[in-house]
Amino acid sequence: MISLAILLWVASAFAGADPWVSAAPGQVRVGLHSGFPWHGADVIYAPRGPVAVTGHVETARFQRTEVRAGVQRPWVVSPKWSVLTVATVGGVHQEGEVSRQGPQVGAVFMVTRLGRVEPFFSLHDRELFSLQSVQTLTRVGEETQWTAARYSSRGGSLGMRVPIQTQWCLNVAIQAGSVDSAFAIPSLLLGMSWRSKE
Amino acid sequence: MNRIAAMACAGMSFGCLDPDVLYEVEICGTVTSADVGPVELWFLHNEWGNDSLETHYMIIDTLWLDEATTFSQVLQVPQGTGTGMSVYGWQDRNEDEEHCRPGTAPELSGLVDVEDYPAHLVEIDVTLDTPCEGPEGL
Numbered sequence: 001m002i003s004l005a006i007l008l009w010v011a012s013a014f015a016g017a018d019p020w021v022s023a024a025p026g027q028v029r030v031g032l033h034s035g036f037p038w039h040g041a042d043v044i045y046a047p048r049g050p051v052a053v054t055g056h057v058e059t060a061r062f063q064r065t066e067v068r069a070g071v072q073r074p075w076v077v078s079p080k081w082s083v084l085t086v087a088t089v090g091g092v093h094q095e096g097e098v099s100r101q102g103p104q105v106g107a108v109f110m111v112t113r114l115g116r117v118e119p120f121f122s123l124h125d126r127e128l129f130s131l132q133s134v135q136t137l138t139r140v141g142e143e144t145q146w147t148a149a150r151y152s153s154r155g156g157s158l159g160m161r162v163p164i165q166t167q168w169c170l171n172v173a174i175q176a177g178s179v180d181s182a183f184a185i186p187s188l189l190l191g192m193s194w195r196s197k198e
Numbered sequence: 199m200n201r202i203a204a205m206a207c208a209g210m211s212f213g214c215l216d217p218d219v220l221y222e223v224e225i226c227g228t229v230t231s232a233d234v235g236p237v238e239l240w241f242l243h244n245e246w247g248n249d250s251l252e253t254h255y256m257i258i259d260t261l262w263l264d265e266a267t268t269f270s271q272v273l274q275v276p277q278g279t280g281t282g283m284s285v286y287g288w289q290d291r292n293e294d295e296e297h298c299r300p301g302t303a304p305e306l307s308g309l310v311d312v313e314d315y316p317a318h319l320v321e322i323d324v325t326l327d328t329p330c331e332g333p334e335g336l
Contacts, residue, residue: 097251097279099215133217136274139318144217 020118020161020169022074022084023052024198033171033191037061050074054086060179064094066126068106076114084110084122092128100151100180102130118161120173126153128180151180159189169193219277224319225285225312226270229263231326233306235291237263239324241273242333244282244311255333256280266326283315286333287324297330304329309336 023029023046031042040058047053056068070088077083086108094100106126113119128151136143155177162170171191178184229237239261246256258280261271266289275283288297288307298305306326314320328336 093215095215097247099218101215132215134220135217136220136222137277138222 020163020193020195022046022050022072022082023195025049027196027198029193029195031171031191031193033189035187035189037185038175038187038189044072054088056088056090063096064092064100064179066090066092066104068104070106072108080114082112082114084108084112086110088126092130098180099132100128100130101132102128104128106153112161116163118163120157120159120161122157124153124155124157124177127151128153130180153177153179153181153184155184161193167195167197169195220274221277221316222318223273223275223283223315224270225273225322226268226320227285227322227324228268229266229287229324229326231266231289231306233289233291233326234265235289235293235305237266237287237289237326239263239269239271240286240333241271242284242286243275243280244284246280248279251279255284255286258283283312284333285310285312285322285324286336287326289326297332307331307336309333 023044025046025048027046029044033040037060038058040056042054042056044052044054051071051073054068054070054072057065059065068088068090070086072084072086075083075085088106088108090104090106092100092102092104104126106124108122108124110120110122130149130151132147134145134147136145155175157173157175159171159173164170169192171189171193173189174186175189176184176186225241229239231237241258241260243256243258245252245254247253258275259271259273261269263269286307286309289305290297291305292302294302297307307328307330308324308326310322310324312320312322
């Protein structure tokens, strides 16, 4: 972990170009990522001004699917640093031994070092309001009840964006934290982003 | 509550999951032992999980008795990948809440397969006659 942080710090020393952390006014950015266990896609569009609308679809081994829509805003705090805040709403559907479903709200705080390559660090908090029906089979018949519970998915990512052309960027990240209030194994993501011309 | 939950669920774009199904079982019987002391009973699925998660003897519920005597317990048994039912018991002769901790005297244990399961009312007898064994060893 320390060596990766050092690598990111060294990489960030290169002088900067346009940040990939967000979309410029009128610009669309589309991204795909794959890894273990998460795969996903996202789209970002900034109609005008710094605020952009976002859409995300992610799946963990096609057992858990998360769909999110949100708004994001970059805050350039210095020529070298940018902060991005994101707020999302969406839903979760998970099948298997542990099933989950319900609406989810989330927030992301991301710090990016601007440059020819862009190391970044982010923290996220997603709150799932799970709704589950429980059917009890008794001697006298069936009884169905709904149960509600809140689960928190909190964690962080450490990664790097490497632009390979004006419109294409390679992304790599590791992510760790919890999913639904339980420890989750760290995940590794590799992705590619495309953005329209400004 | 049910209507609100159902509407909220239906409002989500990707639909509702099947309900978690619980099968209610009233299990009663007698524990016999030649020894004295509290008894802990484990109510178990014989098999649980699929593929790499498959395991023997997954605990459904537990029950402490003051001594080897009669018992009655209502279980909400999760339906899904679990199959079969067994009841395991061990006697805490020295009341240390540990089964056969090294350096202590042997403590009796026993396992019985609940052949009548699935049924809403079953009766079993658990005999503790084997020292220091877990469910897998019996």
